[in-house]
Structures are given as structure tokens and as C-alpha cells.
Amino acid sequence: MPDRIPFNKPYFTGKETEYIETAVKSGHISGNGEYTQKCHQFFESKWGIKKALLTTSCTDALEMAAILLNLQAGDEVIMPSFTFVSTANAFVLRGAKIVFCDSREDHPGMDENTIEALITEKTVAIVPVHYAGVACDMEKIMGLAKKHGLFVVEDAAQAIDSYYTFSDGTTKALGSIGHLAAFSFHETKNIISGEGGMLAINDEQFIKRAEIIWEKGTNRSxxxxxxxxxxxxxxxxxxxxxxxxxxxxxxxxxxxxxSIQNRRKIIWERYHSLLHNYFNLITIPKYATNNFHIFYINCNSNIERSKLIKKFREYNVISVFHYLSLHSSRYYKSKHDGRELVNCDRYSDCLLRLPLFFELTEMEQNKVVEIIKNFIKEN
Amino acid sequence: MPDRIPFNKPYFTGKETEYIETAVKSGHISGNGEYTQKCHQFFESKWGIKKALLTTSCTDALEMAAILLNLQAGDEVIMPSFTFVSTANAFVLRGAKIVFCDSREDHPGMDENTIEALITEKTVAIVPVHYAGVACDMEKIMGLAKKHGLFVVEDAAQAIDSYYTFSDGTTKALGSIGHLAAFSFHETKNIISGEGGMLAINDEQFIKRAEIIWEKGTNRSxxxxxxxxxxxxxxxxxxxxxxxxxxxxxxxxxxxxxSIQNRRKIIWERYHSLLHNYFNLITIPKYATNNFHIFYINCNSNIERSKLIKKFREYNVISVFHYLSLHSSRYYKSKHDGRELVNCDRYSDCLLRLPLFFELTEMEQNKVVEIIKNFIKEN
Structure with a gap:
């Protein structure tokens, strides 16, 4: 069996255990100590987030957002169906009804043109998910929110160091635009802490209560x-x-x-230059940037994708599909209103992620590309 | 200013960062890897817990329990008022009404003789909190649960390595008796991980669903x-x-x-032998054990306690009171049914915890005791 090329390999800068040792020696290892403060300040000063609060996961950051929105049973939240279960569960746990919207044709992010038709009197929030770190159309979405008096919670799990440019030319970091936003530092992300996340608060009215909710419902802060x-x-x-x-x-x-982002950029762009003649690859809208979180190809069918995954496995290369449409999940199927979400289903069936991590070598990358090219020839 | 004697100082065995390094090198630092499995097995084999699941906090373990109980809005949960906010919040988040019960006269744990009168048709669970690691009367409580068809969720946050002996002579670890139980590894506990907790499942009907809830509502396990x-x-x-x-x-x-428990035992017993002539100290019921988690004294009044805390501060010694009665908290006062809970209020007003940690020296301990003795003489 040839050497394994994993789908992901967490990258360590070498300083992690040194800093943990420092925290341990300081005698403060519960939450909200010096390193937590440093991380908060980093996000607040670098990306203009008004208030950052680390959480144990992105899921927990989304749950904080759902609590902050004071959701009542029956309130509606609009989000893409092509997303991780936690995007939905965080709001379901507060009694909300999820109204799933379709992906764009050219991109798995939510189709901004389908949102307004889904807004009802019960709608409280829109949750754009910046898939692969590529921005949803935030100008349009923020405009809809303003028009209808809704909140926007950005699911920025994959979106660290990615940006949106408004039509007036101003550029803002993803996660600093919506009233609230959630980041992930799960080991599969660009920046990691094993499990971990962060709530970003950009609407000041939420800051005081967020600190209370974060501290178990007490006014400890x-x-x-x-x-x-x-x-x-x-x-x-x-x-x-x-x-x-x-x-x-x-x-x-x-x-x-x-340095992490630079390395991922090199790998991502090399994939792109080697494969763009063979596939309809990701379209990055003019208003968005790429943070090189995911490199995916769109297969022509679910059958083709399964064959390709199998082919990769024969060479000990791990490629991975992504979300199953939430609107047709075992849990939500009967609660969904029956609308077909064809783009979502297509990404669910056909999108395939290639190995992409800091230490992926050129030789390994060549092998991945070679397998794909041969696969295309043979099929 | 004399050298500071803190209330708590996290103890490190010296192996923590080595094992973290090992986890990092293994390339798996998200959840449910080898160390998680080792911890689960430890609890399952040593203490007969049917299924252990590490969580990011004891709060989260309690929240898992509340989800597993399928609580509906208006369902009632009986618990002591002298406890941490999370004991209550975990159930409030699921819509439950908390029915607070008083502490025992001789111990802050819930008074088992007051529980039955609080049971109504809406009661779903009883949540005994083993304060200071000293068991509540589990035989009585499990009997009540059986009689009325209720579940028991042990809040074993402080109760690692502590036991309950039934009238037939059998002994069980705390956290292995109730249908569900929650442990804490917060830095103030005997065994720590900074922030951290664990759900213990002793009723097999909950295992399958617990794995799903733990994994974001997916059947990943x-x-x-x-x-x-x-x-x-x-x-x-x-x-x-x-x-x-x-x-x-x-x-x-x-x-x-x-070794951690042995060291804490020595310190605890030394406090006891030096102070038992001066205070009504903790009574440990026959059915319970001591895990040396907290050493507290009962002051005669809130004023006396405040004076003593002040006196300690003059000598740079940190002593700490504990919970404020939850039934009279800003959040729950208007929701509470108005019953007075006099023992709870007394512990809230008069209980004072002394410094107790692995590295506390005999000299430091002598100083703490000396301050108390002088305080008594002067007052």
C-alpha cells in the first residue's frame, strides 16, 4: 500500500505546548485568563470585532447567539441547508423553526436572491454560512435584515481571515459584519485548538448580556x-x-x-492551476476573498464521486465529501416545508474535498492530481 | 505584606504537557481520541459507571442530562438551592421549573426528608448535589424516585472518589448510583483539566441517545x-x-x-484536628465518605464571617464563601414559590472555605489556624 495521504493533518507551530506550560505555571487554567484575553484582543484589534468571546466550540458560539436573540418557540430562522448540523441545532435547541434556503448555483453559500421570499412575520434571523471561507452576499443580506427588522448571525466557522467588499469599496472581515458571528477552531480549520470556537459581537446591545451568558448566567464579569x-x-x-x-x-x-495562510494559499493555487481545465471549480464572487480553507471539485454525479473516492482509496489518498442536505435529514425531513433545494442537493451529492493541509508536499499534491487525471481518462 | 496563601492552587502532576504533546503528535486533537477513551475506561472500570462521556464542563454534562430526560416546558425538577447556578440553568434551558429544596441542618446537601412533599404530577427528576463530595442520602432518594417514577441526576461535580453505603452493606461510588450523573474537572476540583466535565450514564436506556447528543445530534458514533x-x-x-x-x-x-487524594486527606484531617474544638464542623453521615474536596467552617453569623474574611485578608490569606441561595437570586426570586429555606440561607451566609490544595504546606496551614484562633480570642 502506498504512503497514506490523509485528508487533513493538524498543523502545530511548535509553541503550543510551551504556552500551555506557561498557563499551567501561572496557576490559572480555568477560563478567561491571560491567553483568552490575548485571543480576544487579537480578533478585536485585527478584524474590528466589537467584542470577542472564546467558546468551547463554534457550536457553543452559535448557541450563545441563539440565546442572545431571545428566540421563542415557533420563531423562524433562515439558513442554508448545505451546512453543518450545529448551525441548525443551536437554534432548534431554543425552540426555533428552521427555514432552509438553497445554495447558489455557482457556490454552496446561500442564494441571496431566494431569501426574501422566505421571510415571514415570525422570522427573527438570517444565518449566512460562509462555505469554504467564501463570503455570502453580505450587502444584500444585511439590507434584507434592515428592511425586515431581522438579525444576522454569520456562521464564520470556516471564514477566518476572509473578507467582503461592499459596493462603496469598503472591505470588512467576515465575522465582523453581522450582528453576531461564530468562528470555529476545530482541528480541521486553518487555525485550530482541537475543539474550540468564538462568538463575535458586532452589535453593542448584546455585549453585556453575552458576558453574563458566557459566565453561566452570572454577573461575574x-x-x-x-x-x-x-x-x-x-x-x-x-x-x-x-x-x-x-x-x-x-x-x-x-x-x-x-505563515499558515501563505502556505495554504500556495497549495490551493497549485491545485487550481493544475485542475481548472478539468472541472467547474469554485467561483469566487467579486465581493469575496479566498482564505484557502477548502479545495473542492464538483463531480458530475454522485456515482462519479463515489467512484473517484474509491479510486483515491486504492492509492491510499483520503478525499471527503461534505454536508448531507439538512432539509432531507432524518431529523428534519418531516419538519421541512417540502420545497426542493436542488443546488444544495447537488453539492451534497457531487462536491468532493481534496487533501489540503500545511504539510502537504508537492509530490503528494502531484499524486492527488495524477489520480484525478487518470480517473477522467478512464471514465 | 506576608506571603500570599491562595484559596486554591491547581496541582500538576508533571505529565500533563507530555501527554498533550503526544496527542498533538498523533495528529488527533479534536474530541473522542485515545486519551478520551482512556478516561472513559478509567471511570467505567474503576467506579462501575455504565457509560462515561467526557464533556467540556460539568455544566455541559448537566445539560446533556436535561436533554436526555426529554424535559418539556413546565416539567419540574427538585434540587437544593445551595448549589452552583449550572445545576439549575441546565434544566431551565430546557424549559423546566426548578423546585428548590432546603439543605440538611447538619450538612449543606439536600434534606432528604423534605423532598417527598415537593413531588407533584409534573416532577420529572431529583438532582442531589453531593456538596464537598459528601453523599446525599442516595438510598432514600433512589427510593423516592422509584416510588414516584422519577429520574435521579447526581450533581457529582465535587464528588470524585467518594462513596455511599446502602443499608445492605453494599458500597457504590457517587456518580454511579443515579440514572445519570455529572462530574467536574474545573481547576478548583481534586482532579482537574482547567475546564472540563463528564456525564456518567448508569441507566442503559440513555446510552445510545447520549452518544448522539454528544456528537452534535448525529449518529457519528x-x-x-x-x-x-x-x-x-x-x-x-x-x-x-x-x-x-x-x-x-x-x-x-x-x-x-x-497520591492526590492522599495528600488532600492529610491536609483536611490536620485542619479537622486543629479546629474541631472551635467550630461545629462538617458532619459526615455514616453512609457517606469524605473525599477531602473542601474544608469549611460554619461561622455564627454573616457578620462574623465577613470579619473573619477581612482578618484573613490582612494576613494575605484567601478564604472564600460559597453559593448564594438560588431561590432568592435575582433571576429566580420571582419564580420561586416563596418557601423559606433556612438551612440553605444559613450556609449561604455563614459557611467559609479555607485554603486547601496539594501544595499547601504545614507552615501555611498553621498560619491559617493561628489566624482563626486569634480571631476567636479577640471576638
Whole structure:
């Protein structure tokens, strides 16, 4: 069997355990210590996020957002069906009804032109998911939100260091545009901490309550700032904050953001130049950037994709499809209103992700491309 | 200013970063890797827990329990008012009404004799909190649960390595008795991982669904066991599983459980022998054991306690009170039925925790005791 080329291999900068050791020696390894603060400041100063709060996962950041929106049973939330279960579950846990919208034809992100027809009196929020770190049409979506009095929660799980340019020429980081946004640092992401996430708050009205919800529903943050004498139970909440062990790990990664992104860019662009003659590859809209999170190809059918995955396996190369349409999942099928979401289903059936990680070598990449070219010849 | 004696100082066995390094090198740092499995097996084999699932916090383990119980809005859950907010919040997040019960006169744990009067047709669960690792009367509580068809969720946050002996002489670890139980590995606990927790499942009917809820509402666990072809969205859930970085840390601690417990025992018993003539100290019921998690004294009044805390501060010694009665919190006061819970209020006003951690020296301990003795003389 040839050497295995995994789909993903977490990259370590070498400083992670050193910083963990420092946290350990400081005697503070529960949440909200120095490394947590450093990470918060990084996001706030670099990307203009008003208030950053690390969480134990992107799922938890989305759950914080759902709590902050004060969702009531029956409230509706519009999101793409081509997304991770947590995008939906976070809102379902608060009693919301999910109204799934289709992907764009040229991109798995939500089709901005299909959103308005889904808005009802019960709609509370729109949740654009920046698939592969490529922006949804935020100008359009923010405009719809303003027009209809809705909130926007960006699912920026994959979108670190990616941007959106408005028609007036201003550019903003993804995750800094919606009222709220959620990032992921799961080991498959560009910047990692094993499991981990962050809530970004861009609408100031949410900051005070977010701190309370983050601290298990207590006003502990206000207590430490000297604003109250004792802290107690003032709201619902959970233990959303991660250990300093996790924050220290994350800090080592954030320090190396640039070199990590540069390396991924090289690999991504090499795939693109070698494969763009063979597939309809990703279209990156003018308003969006690429953060080189995922390199995927669109196969012509589910059967073709299965064959190609099998072919890869014969060479010990791991390629991976992505989301199953949530609107036809076992859990949500009977709750969905029956609309067909053809683009979503197509990405669900045909999209295939190729190995992409910091340490992927040119030789390994050549092998991946060679397998694809041979596969095309043979089929 | 004399050298500071903190209230708590996290203890590190020295192996934590080594194991984290190993996890990092293995290339698997998201959840449910080898260290997570080792921790699960430890709890299952050592304490007879049917199924253990690490979580990012004890709060999250309690939330998993609340989801597993399928609570509906208006369902009632009985628990002590003298507990951490998360004990209550986890159930409030699912729409439950909390019915608070008083503490025992001789111990902050729930008074088992007051529970039955609180049971109504809407009661779904009883949540005994083993304060300071000292067991609630589990035989009585399990009996009530059986009689009325209720579930028991042990809040075993502080109760690692502590036991309950039934009237027939059999002894069981706390957290292995209730249908479900939640442990904490927060940095203040005997065994730590910064932030961290675990759900213990002792009633087999919950195991399958717990795995799904743990994995964001997907049947991913079944997929990896080869029971299904693809995994998808099948239920509500969240990202409850911690990073392998956290599990590796925890494993280094669990390996040293015995030496950690032995050291805490020495410190605890020394406090007891030096102070039992001056205070009504903790009563440990015959059926319970001590796991040396907390050493507290009961002051005669809130004023006395405040004075003593102040006196400690003058000597740079940090002593800490504990929970504020949840039934009179800003969040729950108007929802509580108005019953007075006098023992709870007394512990809330008068209980004071002394410094207790692995590295506390005899000299430091002498100083703490000396301050108390002088305080008593002067007052």
C-alpha cells in the first residue's frame, strides 16, 4: 500500500505546548485568563470585532447567539441547508423553526436572491454560512435584515481571515459584519485548538448580556470590574468559556496566522492551476476573498464521486465529501416545508474535498492530481 | 505584606504537557481520541459507571442530562438551592421549573426528608448535589424516585472518589448510583483539566441517545462502529465533547488520583484536628465518605464571617464563601414559590472555605489556624 495521504493533518507551530506550560505555571487554567484575553484582543484589534468571546466550540458560539436573540418557540430562522448540523441545532435547541434556503448555483453559500421570499412575520434571523471561507452576499443580506427588522448571525466557522467588499469599496472581515458571528477552531480549520470556537459581537446591545451568558448566567464579569459587590444568578447561561489550556494553544496558532495562510494559499493555487481545465471549480464572487480553507471539485454525479473516492482509496489518498442536505435529514425531513433545494442537493451529492493541509508536499499534491487525471481518462 | 496563601492552587502532576504533546503528535486533537477513551475506561472500570462521556464542563454534562430526560416546558425538577447556578440553568434551558429544596441542618446537601412533599404530577427528576463530595442520602432518594417514577441526576461535580453505603452493606461510588450523573474537572476540583466535565450514564436506556447528543445530534458514533453507512442529523444535540488536549491533561491527573487524594486527606484531617474544638464542623453521615474536596467552617453569623474574611485578608490569606441561595437570586426570586429555606440561607451566609490544595504546606496551614484562633480570642 502506498504512503497514506490523509485528508487533513493538524498543523502545530511548535509553541503550543510551551504556552500551555506557561498557563499551567501561572496557576490559572480555568477560563478567561491571560491567553483568552490575548485571543480576544487579537480578533478585536485585527478584524474590528466589537467584542470577542472564546467558546468551547463554534457550536457553543452559535448557541450563545441563539440565546442572545431571545428566540421563542415557533420563531423562524433562515439558513442554508448545505451546512453543518450545529448551525441548525443551536437554534432548534431554543425552540426555533428552521427555514432552509438553497445554495447558489455557482457556490454552496446561500442564494441571496431566494431569501426574501422566505421571510415571514415570525422570522427573527438570517444565518449566512460562509462555505469554504467564501463570503455570502453580505450587502444584500444585511439590507434584507434592515428592511425586515431581522438579525444576522454569520456562521464564520470556516471564514477566518476572509473578507467582503461592499459596493462603496469598503472591505470588512467576515465575522465582523453581522450582528453576531461564530468562528470555529476545530482541528480541521486553518487555525485550530482541537475543539474550540468564538462568538463575535458586532452589535453593542448584546455585549453585556453575552458576558453574563458566557459566565453561566452570572454577573461575574461585572463583579471583577468592580461594578457589583457580589455576583449571582441573573440570567440563563452555560459554561461557554474554554480552559486556558485551549486558549494558550490557540494563541500559538494566531501568532502564526500569516505563515499558515501563505502556505495554504500556495497549495490551493497549485491545485487550481493544475485542475481548472478539468472541472467547474469554485467561483469566487467579486465581493469575496479566498482564505484557502477548502479545495473542492464538483463531480458530475454522485456515482462519479463515489467512484473517484474509491479510486483515491486504492492509492491510499483520503478525499471527503461534505454536508448531507439538512432539509432531507432524518431529523428534519418531516419538519421541512417540502420545497426542493436542488443546488444544495447537488453539492451534497457531487462536491468532493481534496487533501489540503500545511504539510502537504508537492509530490503528494502531484499524486492527488495524477489520480484525478487518470480517473477522467478512464471514465 | 506576608506571603500570599491562595484559596486554591491547581496541582500538576508533571505529565500533563507530555501527554498533550503526544496527542498533538498523533495528529488527533479534536474530541473522542485515545486519551478520551482512556478516561472513559478509567471511570467505567474503576467506579462501575455504565457509560462515561467526557464533556467540556460539568455544566455541559448537566445539560446533556436535561436533554436526555426529554424535559418539556413546565416539567419540574427538585434540587437544593445551595448549589452552583449550572445545576439549575441546565434544566431551565430546557424549559423546566426548578423546585428548590432546603439543605440538611447538619450538612449543606439536600434534606432528604423534605423532598417527598415537593413531588407533584409534573416532577420529572431529583438532582442531589453531593456538596464537598459528601453523599446525599442516595438510598432514600433512589427510593423516592422509584416510588414516584422519577429520574435521579447526581450533581457529582465535587464528588470524585467518594462513596455511599446502602443499608445492605453494599458500597457504590457517587456518580454511579443515579440514572445519570455529572462530574467536574474545573481547576478548583481534586482532579482537574482547567475546564472540563463528564456525564456518567448508569441507566442503559440513555446510552445510545447520549452518544448522539454528544456528537452534535448525529449518529457519528454508530457510523464509526459500522452500524450505518453515512452519518447525519438525527436528533438535537451540541458539541459536548472536549478536545484531546483536555483529555490528555485529565489523564495525567487520573493516573495520580491516589497520591492526590492522599495528600488532600492529610491536609483536611490536620485542619479537622486543629479546629474541631472551635467550630461545629462538617458532619459526615455514616453512609457517606469524605473525599477531602473542601474544608469549611460554619461561622455564627454573616457578620462574623465577613470579619473573619477581612482578618484573613490582612494576613494575605484567601478564604472564600460559597453559593448564594438560588431561590432568592435575582433571576429566580420571582419564580420561586416563596418557601423559606433556612438551612440553605444559613450556609449561604455563614459557611467559609479555607485554603486547601496539594501544595499547601504545614507552615501555611498553621498560619491559617493561628489566624482563626486569634480571631476567636479577640471576638
Amino acid at each position: 461585572a463583579f471583577f470590574r468592580g461594578e457589583v459587590n457580589k455576583y449571582g444568578w441573573v440570567d440563563i447561561g452555560s459554561s461557554f468559556l474554554p480552559s486556558e489550556v485551549i486558549a494558550a494553544f490557540l494563541w500559538a496558532q494566531l501568532e502564526n496566522l500569516e | 454508530a457510523f464509526f462502529r459500522g452500524e450505518v453507512n453515512k452519518y447525519g442529523w438525527v436528533d438535537i444535540g451540541s458539541s459536548f465533547l472536549p478536545s484531546e488536549v483536555i483529555a490528555a491533561f485529565l489523564w495525567a491527573q487520573l493516573e495520580n488520583l491516589e
